[in-house]
Structure formats: structure tokens, C-alpha cells
Amino acid sequence: MLQIGKFNHLEVVNQVPFGFYLDGGDMGQVLLPTNTVPQGCKVGDMLDVFIYHDSDDRIIATTKNPKAQVDQCAFLKVISITKVGAFLDWGLEKDLLVPFSEQDYPMAEGMSYVVYLFCDEETNRIAASTRLRDFLPEVATEFEPKQAVNLLICGRTDMGYKAVVNGSYLGLVFKDEIFKPIKIGYKLPGFIKRIREDGKIDLCFQFHDKEARGSLAEQIIEDLLAHGGLSTLTDKSPAEEISQRFNVSKAAYKKAIGGLFKQKRILLDKNKITLVENKG
Missing domain, CATH: 1.10.10.10 (Winged helix-like DNA-binding domain superfamily/Winged helix DNA-binding domain)
Incomplete structure (x- = not known):
């Protein structure tokens, strides 16, 4: 089944003057426009392509790498604000929409934010949200103290900084664990400091044991x-x-x-x- 907002391994089935058509299974043939067709491409080849909707809301393929896929977080810049929401640069021709309903607070043009990419169940279109807590759990049992993890700093609180842990959970780095300047959007290595009784994740950049x-x-x-x-x-x-x-x-x-x-x-x-x- 074709996965919108992710890379798919598809067969080239037809060549046309403006590109190639790929076999999209139940969703029919999907166009790969000429401007992203790899050199030497021919009918019968298998290609890894990213699937999304173009400006006319048609399902389309590209060999370009977006800055993030569906079910991932990324630090992206707002390039315009319209009546439907904020649009982000995610590396593709069609910009990524953050609807007003998915904004924790009004986004500003020229500013960058950590967002979560999702596929809307009703429209099947890709969108993004700054409301990370609606998509990423703050409670986990799979981690162990001192376990090395990858962190994406995503927000600031009175207690410290919120971070996306291994792209899948939300945790907290307390102020007293921060020994050098960090900013929202930074990607850093870190550690699980402890899992609290309520299951929430405390993080650190080093241990004091x-x-x-x-x-x-x-x-x-x-x-x-x-x-x-x-x-x-x-x-x-x-x-x-x-x-x-x-x-x-x-x-x-x-x-x-x-x-x-x-x-x-x-x-x-x-x-x-x-x-x-x-x-x-």
C-alpha cells in the first residue's frame, strides 16, 4: 500500500513527455515529474521515491529528500502566513502547512519551530503541528538510566528544556543539568537520567555519579x-x-x-x- 509522506519503493511502468508513471498499487499510477527523474531511468526500474500531494493536490512522487517525513519531528522555518495557517520550508516544491488549529501559539514568518509531521486521516494530506504532546507520549517504560539517546530540543519551560527523545517521546532536561548554551532546534546526544514514578522521562547531558x-x-x-x-x-x-x-x-x-x-x-x-x- 502506498504510504503518503514517506519513501516508497515503486516500479516505473510508463514513460510520458513530462516524466514517468510509477505503479502506486490501489492508488493507481503516480507521476514522477521530469525534474526529479534520475539519469538513465527506464520502464521496469525500481525507484525509492517520496510520495506527497503537489500544489494541485494530486498525489505525486519525487526523488528529492524532504527535511522530514510523516511521523518525524524537524526544526523548520516559516516562510509565509496565510488565512489557513503557516507554511514551512521542508525542502520540496509545495510548502508544508501548519493549520492554525495545530499551533500552540501563533507562528511568525521567518521564525523556526520544531514540528511533528502527520497525515490527516480525513484528507490524506500531509500537515505539521507544534502540539508535539498530541503525538508523542511523555510516559515511557522502555528506557533505562544512563541509556544513551538522541535529543532534539523542542521547547523551554520554567524548569528547563523539553526534548524529543529518539524521535518518539518527550522528556525534560532540568536547568541544573544544562552547562552550556542550548537553543530550540539543537540536536544533541544525551542520556536518560531517570524514569520518574509517573513514567515521565528526566534527561541529562552527563552524570554526576x-x-x-x-x-x-x-x-x-x-x-x-x-x-x-x-x-x-x-x-x-x-x-x-x-x-x-x-x-x-x-x-x-x-x-x-x-x-x-x-x-x-x-x-x-x-x-x-x-x-x-x-x-x-
Whole structure:
């Protein structure tokens, strides 16, 4: 069965002056216009094509890659606002509609938003929505703490940032887990921090457990050795400087150097850290 809004593997069945027709099964033949026909194409070939509706609402095929398919999320730019909604650039000739009813708040021309692509059941047309919670669950049981995941930052709240997890769920990164600037639309690697009792997903970019602190501590020692046993990067330093050098939060850095101090491997004062092994 032909899948609207996704790539389909279809047979070329007829050549016409303006392109080729492909076998769309129950939906009949589907036109692949000349401007996207691969070189050397002929009747009998099998092609991977994306299926959507053109500006005249006809089902059409293309070999171009859209920026997202149905059932996926993407960060897309609004190129126009009309009486029916906002239209987004998704890499195809016909722009992608976000109806007003699918907008959490009014979208603005020139701005970009994370949207979810879906196929309307009544019209069979592709549309998008900023109402991600209507399509992606916030409750999950399939993840484990420390599991690596892919994140798409999709919104900001008073507690932190919302993120799409592996393209399928919504989770939250709390403010205290953010150690470098992030923005809506960023794609970042992350981890499952925990699954709460209500099933909601807490996310993080790093761990503050004993194992992680031990690894960071050794990085700090190596950095001290590389700089003659001295560093001006203390627990009083700006978080941005700490993140730039070690890619960790200020809180994680403070815990690591605190552990090194207790082990008597370093000396601390307001302006510098000194490696004990290098003293004497």
C-alpha cells in the first residue's frame, strides 16, 4: 500500500513527455515529474521515491529528500502566513502547512519551530503541528538510566528544556543539568537520567555519579600535568570557561576537584589549583 509522506519503493511502468508513471498499487499510477527523474531511468526500474500531494493536490512522487517525513519531528522555518495557517520550508516544491488549529501559539514568518509531521486521516494530506504532546507520549517504560539517546530540543519551560527523545517521546532536561548554551532546534546526544514514578522521562547531558567524577578527576590531573602543575580554572571560575575546557557543568567540576583535594592530590586557593605531585 502506498504510504503518503514517506519513501516508497515503486516500479516505473510508463514513460510520458513530462516524466514517468510509477505503479502506486490501489492508488493507481503516480507521476514522477521530469525534474526529479534520475539519469538513465527506464520502464521496469525500481525507484525509492517520496510520495506527497503537489500544489494541485494530486498525489505525486519525487526523488528529492524532504527535511522530514510523516511521523518525524524537524526544526523548520516559516516562510509565509496565510488565512489557513503557516507554511514551512521542508525542502520540496509545495510548502508544508501548519493549520492554525495545530499551533500552540501563533507562528511568525521567518521564525523556526520544531514540528511533528502527520497525515490527516480525513484528507490524506500531509500537515505539521507544534502540539508535539498530541503525538508523542511523555510516559515511557522502555528506557533505562544512563541509556544513551538522541535529543532534539523542542521547547523551554520554567524548569528547563523539553526534548524529543529518539524521535518518539518527550522528556525534560532540568536547568541544573544544562552547562552550556542550548537553543530550540539543537540536536544533541544525551542520556536518560531517570524514569520518574509517573513514567515521565528526566534527561541529562552527563552524570554526576562516582564513576563520572572519577573520569573527570583524571582529566583534570592530565590537564594540570600539561600546564606545569598549575591551573587558574578554580571552583570560582565562570561556568562557561569550565564547560569550554572540560565539557561539564560547574557543579560536576566542583565535585571532582573537591574529591582530588580530599585525596591530597591537589591544593586549592581562590586563584589557582596546584598539583601536589609536582610540588617540591
